[in-house]
Amino acid sequence: MTTTTTTSPPYHHPLTSNLTHPISQKSLLSLLTTKCTTSLPLLQQTHALILKTNHFHDHFIAGSLIKSYSNPHFNCSTSSLQLFHQIPNPNVFVWNSIIKACFDNKNPCLSLLLYSQMAASNSKPNKFTYPLLFKACTAAKSVHQEGVQIHCHVVKNGFMGDEYVRSAGIQMYASIGRLIEARMVHDFGGFDVVCFNAMIDGYLKSGEIESAWGLFDSGVEKNVGSWNAMVSGLAECGMVEDARKVFDEMPERDEVSWSGMIDGYNKNGCCKEALEVFRAMIREKVRVKKFVLSSVASACANVGSLDQGKWIHRYARENSIELDGVLGTALLDMYAKLGRLDLAWDVFESMKTKHVSSWNAMIGGLAMHGRAKDAIELFVEMEKQRLKPVDITFVGILNACAHGGLVDVGFEYFARMQEVYGVEPTVHHYGCLVDLLGRAGRLAEAEELIYTMPMTPSPAVWGALLGACRVHGNIEIGEIIGKMLIELDPKNGGRYALLSNIYAKAGRWDDVKKVRTLMKENDVKTTTGRSTIDLDGIIHEFKIGDSDHPRAREIYEMVEEMIVKLELEGYVPKTSEVLFDIEEDEKETTLWRHSEKLAIAFGLISTSPGTPIRVTKNLRICEDCHSAIKVVSRVYERDIVVRDRLRFHHFRNGKCSCKDFW
DNA sequence: GTAGGGTTAG
Numbered sequence: 071m072t073t074t075t076t077t078s079p080p081y082h083h084p085l086t087s088n089l090t091h092p093i094s095q096k097s098l099l100s101l102l103t104t105k106c107t108t109s110l111p112l113l114q115q116t117h118a119l120i121l122k123t124n125h126f127h128d129h130f131i132a133g134s135l136i137k138s139y140s141n142p143h144f145n146c147s148t149s150s151l152q153l154f155h156q157i158p159n160p161n162v163f164v165w166n167s168i169i170k171a172c173f174d175n176k177n178p179c180l181s182l183l184l185y186s187q188m189a190a191s192n193s194k195p196n197k198f199t200y201p202l203l204f205k206a207c208t209a210a211k212s213v214h215q216e217g218v219q220i221h222c223h224v225v226k227n228g229f230m231g232d233e234y235v236r237s238a239g240i241q242m243y244a245s246i247g248r249l250i251e252a253r254m255v256h257d258f259g260g261f262d263v264v265c266f267n268a269m270i271d272g273y274l275k276s277g278e279i280e281s282a283w284g285l286f287d288s289g290v291e292k293n294v295g296s297w298n299a300m301v302s303g304l305a306e307c308g309m310v311e312d313a314r315k316v317f318d319e320m321p322e323r324d325e326v327s328w329s330g331m332i333d334g335y336n337k338n339g340c341c342k343e344a345l346e347v348f349r350a351m352i353r354e355k356v357r358v359k360k361f362v363l364s365s366v367a368s369a370c371a372n373v374g375s376l377d378q379g380k381w382i383h384r385y386a387r388e389n390s391i392e393l394d395g396v397l398g399t400a401l402l403d404m405y406a407k408l409g410r411l412d413l414a415w416d417v418f419e420s421m422k423t424k425h426v427s428s429w430n431a432m433i434g435g436l437a438m439h440g441r442a443k444d445a446i447e448l449f450v451e452m453e454k455q456r457l458k459p460v461d462i463t464f465v466g467i468l469n470a471c472a473h474g475g476l477v478d479v480g481f482e483y484f485a486r487m488q489e490v491y492g493v494e495p496t497v498h499h500y501g502c503l504v505d506l507l508g509r510a511g512r513l514a515e516a517e518e519l520i521y522t523m524p525m526t527p528s529p530a531v532w533g534a535l536l537g538a539c540r541v542h543g544n545i546e547i548g549e550i551i552g553k554m555l556i557e558l559d560p561k562n563g564g565r566y567a568l569l570s571n572i573y574a575k576a577g578r579w580d581d582v583k584k585v586r587t588l589m590k591e592n593d594v595k596t597t598t599g600r601s602t603i604d605l606d607g608i609i610h611e612f613k614i615g616d617s618d619h620p621r622a623r624e625i626y627e628m629v630e631e632m633i634v635k636l637e638l639e640g641y642v643p644k645t646s647e648v649l650f651d652i653e654e655d656e657k658e659t660t661l662w663r664h665s666e667k668l669a670i671a672f673g674l675i676s677t678s679p680g681t682p683i684r685v686t687k688n689l690r691i692c693e694d695c696h697s698a699i700k701v702v703s704r705v706y707e708r709d710i711v712v713r714d715r716l717r718f719h720h721f722r723n724g725k726c727s728c729k730d731f732w
Numbered sequence: 733g734t735a736g737g738g739t740t741a742g
Contacts, residue, residue, distance in 0.1 A: 134734095198735075
């Protein structure tokens, strides 16, 4: 590279300015695949360098450049297309690169269109082209049309012998439940383990568990991938115990097996088990890579384990595992969910590569803590950086507005989302709006919105209104919706609980009883309320009326003490929070056995005065616990942070950060 | 010379 002139400043490329010899293809490629994957400006400079050094006509360089620009987090896939159009007579590698670029940027239809142009050009597709096309058909939901055609092309052009081509074909057909076609592709030619694994995966994704077992036990030679497919697939079907059995019986395990098992537990809400598997993984000295760490961070977030979460973070640091867009996001989300917005923010700031999801997680985290204004400020910053917010970003913003009572601002953002960013509102966004109006007590408008929204309201949307009816004591609307919701979603225990609460609040105990009978008839399993508290890395879990804890006696003694102290302070139990009709004094006892109160009592006796107490609850916090904890925070002079299913409550000196608005 | 895991919402 010739760089220096004496008069004007030299052309200065930060990565290669000290090169004295002409730059080679190899070093350009190495730039593209390392430094340029995290920085758009560096990529643009490298692009300039490629043009300047006359390497652009090299198809391999040009294709790689397309690939670099197609990195979804740069959000500039148009650059890939523009580049592509500047390449005369692209070869198959260039075609494959642009087809993949479109696919990676969520434009699979364009991938298919480009394929038809490719077919008309001099370049013939190769074995790398077809797997991409099958995936594009899956994503474009056009398996029946283009998918079948491409399958024909594969046969005609003689690529059915390639196991990766067939494997992608199997996945494509299985994705829409066309298992017969998938099986035909699988059975083509001789046995191949790649296709075998894809077929197992396809069966399990379609819920055909018996068929998956049949194939798995058919006596052919399996590899780790086959066992892995069973582990993840079974867990995905909700059969996490069976997945565990397969995992235990595996002849050998690789990193995918371990992370599959951890994810499997996570997805089934068994976060404690997920963490146990992770600890076993460490014990067995399996090399931990960042893939696993992000799952584990998410498990820590769900189980409420701050100490373990910090351990993960430290582990990453000590093992030089970079906080990339995904792991960083998982960690910051974890800290936010563990009540440590400060640490979440540190991670967010330190991330070199922030994905849109990282911003989403940070905005969502602020929303969860009731920091509506900060969430909006961060969104504005995101706009300044010309990042394109997505649907989830607006879910976060609308939630922030709902929890902060900013009704008008919420609606402004809802409009902005469509007009400025072209994001189509989903049923989730409407759910947020209903929540927004409902919390603010504007129930009639919320109801009106449900009737006029452009899609069928999901049970969650009705649930938001029902929740609002409960908080604002609107029995008329609440009763109608409650009944309808139960009809719509008869297995969801939470719905019965809400309706029952509404009746109880109105003192209609006969109706409360009816709800209970209906629940029995419909054989509904309610989710047991569970509260956890993390003490020195050990998770203590409490259910309602729990007496399993080794210090149960002391805990209940503490509860007795709390009752006396709180009642002196004028606290009155909210007995309408009890689900069923029992005697009034019994109701109070039941309230005092709520899991969050037990956890706090345990926290009070096990930590020194002044230490903040952090409790995580799997359901929404009940109104009675909320008002009791406010008083506890004042009487015992403790900061108490309760995370419930939806948000954080920071109690201090008799007040809660949610301003009783949740 | 090109593939395959992980995060955010619900």
